[in-house]
Amino acid sequence: MSLYRxxxxxxxxxxxxxxxxxxxxxxxxxxxxxxxxxxSINVHGSDLATALTRDPIVLEKTIHSxxxxxxxxxxxxxxxxxxxxxxxxxxxxxxxNKEELQEHINFYTRLGIKDDNFGxxxxxxxxxxxxxxxxxxxxxxxxxxxxxxxxxxLGKVIASKPQxxxxxxxxxxxxxxxxxxxxxxxxxxxRKILTIQPSVFCLNIKDNIAPKVRFLRDVxxxxxxxxxxxxxxxxxxxxxLDEKIRPCVMFLxxxxxxxxxKVGKVLSIQPDLLRCSISQKLDVIVRFFIFHxxxxxxxxxxxxxxxxxxxxxxxxxxxxxxxxxxxxxxxVEEVVKFPRIFSHSLESRIxxxxxxxxKRGLNYNLRRMLACSDDEFxxxxxxxxxxxxDTELEMEISVNADLSAETNIEISEQSDLESQxxxxxxxxxxxxxxxxxxxxxxxxxxxxxxxxxxxxxxLNGENAVDxxxxxxxxGENLSDEYWHCEFFTDRVRK
Numbered sequence: 447m448s449l450y451r452x453x454x455x456x457x458x459x460x461x462x463x464x465x466x467x468x469x470x471x472x473x474x475x476x477x478x479x480x481x482x483x484x485x486s487i488n489v490h491g492s493d494l495a496t497a498l499t500r501d502p503i504v505l506e507k508t509i510h511s512x513x514x515x516x517x518x519x520x521x522x523x524x525x526x527x528x529x530x531x532x533x534x535x536x537x538x539x540x541x542x543n544k545e546e547l548q549e550h551i552n553f554y555t556r557l558g559i560k561d562d563n564f565g566x567x568x569x570x571x572x573x574x575x576x577x578x579x580x581x582x583x584x585x586x587x588x589x590x591x592x593x594x595x596x597x598x599x600l601g602k603v604i605a606s607k608p609q610x611x612x613x614x615x616x617x618x619x620x621x622x623x624x625x626x627x628x629x630x631x632x633x634x635x636x637r638k639i640l641t642i643q644p645s646v647f648c649l650n651i652k653d654n655i656a657p658k659v660r661f662l663r664d665v666x667x668x669x670x671x672x673x674x675x676x677x678x679x680x681x682x683x684x685x686x687l688d689e690k691i692r693p694c695v696m697f698l699x700x701x702x703x704x705x706x707x708k709v710g711k712v713l714s715i716q717p718d719l720l721r722c723s724i725s726q727k728l729d730v731i732v733r734f735f736i737f738h739x740x741x742x743x744x745x746x747x748x749x750x751x752x753x754x755x756x757x758x759x760x761x762x763x764x765x766x767x768x769x770x771x772x773x774x775x776x777x778v779e780e781v782v783k784f785p786r787i788f789s790h791s792l793e794s795r796i797x798x799x800x801x802x803x804x805k806r807g808l809n810y811n812l813r814r815m816l817a818c819s820d821d822e823f824x825x826x827x828x829x830x831x832x833x834x835x836d837t838e839l840e841m842e843i844s845v846n847a848d849l850s851a852e853t854n855i856e857i858s859e860q861s862d863l864e865s866q867x868x869x870x871x872x873x874x875x876x877x878x879x880x881x882x883x884x885x886x887x888x889x890x891x892x893x894x895x896x897x898x899x900x901x902x903x904x905l906n907g908e909n910a911v912d913x914x915x916x917x918x919x920x921g922e923n924l925s926d927e928y929w930h931c932e933f934f935t936d937r938v939r940k
Contacts, residue, residue: 477498477505479509480498480504480505480509480512481494481498483509483512484497484498484533487516487529487530487533488527488529488530488531489530489533489534490530493533493534496534496537497533497534497537497540498537500537500538501537501538501540501541503541504537504540504541507540507541511543511544512540514544515539515540515542515544515547516529516540518544518547518548518551519532519539519547519551519568519575522551522555522560522561522564522565523560523561523562523563523564523565523568524564524565524568524569525565525569528565528568528569531569531572532568532569532572532575533572535572535573536572536573536575536576536577538573538576538577539572539575539576541576542576546576547575547576549580550575550576550580550583551564551575553580553583553584554567554601554604556597557587557597557598557600557601557604558597558598558601558602559601559604559605563605564605566605567604567605567608568608570608570609571608571609571611571612573611573612574608574609574611574612577612578611578612583611585615586610586611586613586615587600587604589615589619590603590610590640593633593636593637593640594633594634594637595637595640595641599641602641603640603641603644604644606644607644607645607647607648609645609648610644610647610648612648613647613648618647618648619647621651622646622647622649622651622655623636625651625655625656625659626639626673626676629659629672629673629676630670630672630673630674631673631676631677634677635673635676635677638677638680639676639677639680642680642681643680643681643683643684645684646680646683646684649683649684654683655683657687658682658683658685658687658691659672661687661691661692662675662710662713665695665709665710665713666706666707666708666709666710666711667710667713667714668710668714671714674714675713675714675717678717678718679717679718679720679721681718681721682717682720685720690720691720693724694719694720694722694724694728695709695713697724697728697729698712698719698749701728701729701732701742702728702732702742702745702746702749702756703742703743703745703746704746704749704750705746705750708750711750712749712750712753715753715754716753716754716756716757718757719753719756719757722756722757727756727757728756730760731755731756731758731760731763732745732756734760734763735748738767738771738778739778740778740781740782744778744779744782747782748781748782748785749785751785751786752785752786752788752789754789755785755788758788762788763788765792766787766788766790766792766796767781767788769792769796769797769800770787770812773800774800776812780811780812781812783811783812783813784811784812784813784816784817786816786817787812787816790816795816796816799815799816799823800815802827803815806827806830808827808830810826814826
C-alpha cells in the first residue's frame with residue numbers, strides 16, 4: 447500500500463500505477479530507483495509514468511545502461527539542461543541500445559549536423575533521435591536530395607526543421623510535389639522552397655496549401671504566376687489565411703486604395719508584403735503620404751505601380767520626398783507618376799542629376815531623369831545640345847556648395863516638420879479626417895467597380911476547380927461554400 451501512495455505522490459494516475467505494478471515484480475529494487483533516477487535528470491510528474499509505460503523496456507535496463515545513453519547524446523551536443531525535456535518527449539531515447547543510438551547520431555553527423563546544431567535539432571524535435579529507423583530516414587534523405595541538394599545543404603534544412611523526418615514520402619511529399627509541378631514550379635523552385643521554408647513540406651495539402659492557392663487565384667493572381675509567387679515568397683504557405691493573409695489584402699484594398707483588379711498584380715510583384723506588420727509598417731507609410739498631400743487613390747496608384755514602396759523605411763522616404771516637393775518644386779502628381787524615385791539614391795543619383803539639369807536649364811520629368819543609366823542620361827543631354835558632357839558630369843557629381851546648402855536647409859526644415867508629424871499623426875488622424883485635411887475613401891468595392899472577371903465567376907458560384915487541381919486531389923471538389931457573396935471585399939474578409 448505504501449508503494450501506491452508513493453506513486454500517487456509522484457502524480458501517477460491509477461491506470462498508470464496499475465500498469466507499472468503489473469509489469470514490474472521487484473518494485474522496491476527496480477521501479478523506485480528508476481523513478482528517482484528519472485527525476486534526477488528533470489523528468490517529473492505525469493511524464494514519469496509516460497516514460498516508463500510508453501517504452502516498458504526502460505524498466506528492464508540497468509541504470510548504468512540508461513546513463514550511457516544520456517552521456518552519449520550529451521557528448522553529441524545535447525545540453526545537460528535539455529536532457530529532461532528530450533526524455534519527456536521521446537522516452538525511446540532510453541529504450542534503444544547504445545549501438546542503435548550511436549547509429550542515429552552518426553546519420554546526422556554525416557549530414558553535417560553536429561555539436562550545438564545537433565543539440566538544438568534534438569531539442570526542437572526529440573523524436574528525430576530514436577523514433578524512426580535509420581533505413582527510413584535514409585530513404586527520406588535520398589528523396590529530398592533529388593531536388594539538387596548536397597549532404598551539407600540538406601543537413602541545414604533538416605536541422606532547421608527536423609519534423610521533416612516524420613513526414614511520409616508517399617502520403618505527404620509526392621502529392622505536394624505533384625501540385626507544385628502543376629503550378630509550374632520546377633526543380634529550382636522546389637529546392638528554393640525547401641531551403642527557405644522547409645516547414646512547407648510538413649503542411650497538409652488539403653487543409654493548409656490548397657486554400658491559399660485558391661485564395662491567390664481568387665484575388666486576381668494569374669494562374670501561370672501562382673507558382674512564381676510561391677517560389678518568391680515560400681513563407682506565404684505557412685501564414686494563417688484568416689489571421690495574416692486576408693487582413694493584409696483587406697488593408698491593400700481599403701486603406702491603401704489599391705484597385706480591386708490590381709491586387710493580384712501587387713501580390714504577384716511583391717508577395718512578401720504579406721510579411722509586413724499592418725500597424726507598424728504598412729499603415730505608417732500610407733498615412734505618411736496622406737499627411738503630405740497625397741490622396742488615398744494616388745497612394746493606391748503608387749503601390750500598384752511600385753509595391754516595394756510599402757516596404758521602405760520612413761527614414762529612406764522622407765528626404766527623397768522632401769527634395770522632390772520642396773527643392774525640385776514638383777507637384778504631387780509627378781511623384782505619383784514615378785514612385786520609383788524612392789528606389790534611387792538621393793546622394794548619388796537624384797541630387798547630381800538634378801544639379802546638371804538645373805545648370806543647363808533643362809526640365810526633365812522624374813522618369814526621364816532617373817529611369818536610365820548614366821550613359822543614357824549623358825546621351826540624352828547630348829541630344830539637347832549640351833557640350834563636353836563627360837567632363838561636366840564629373841564636375842557636377844561632385845557637390846555644388848550653393849545648391850547643396852540650399853538642399854540641406856530644405857531637408858532639415860522638412861525633417862523637423864515630419865518629426866512633429868511622426869510624433870502626433872496617429873493620435874491626431876481622426877481630427878484631421880473630421881476637419882477635412884485628409885481625404886478618406888470609405889466606399890465599398892462593389893462588383894460594378896471593375897471586378898476581377900475570374901473572381902466574379904467564382905463568387906457567383908461557378909466551380910473554381912480546374913481539371914488539373916481536381917486530378918491532384920483525386921477528384922475532390924476544392925470549392926467552398928463561402929465563395930458566394932455580394933462584395934469582393936466580403937469574400938476576402940471571410
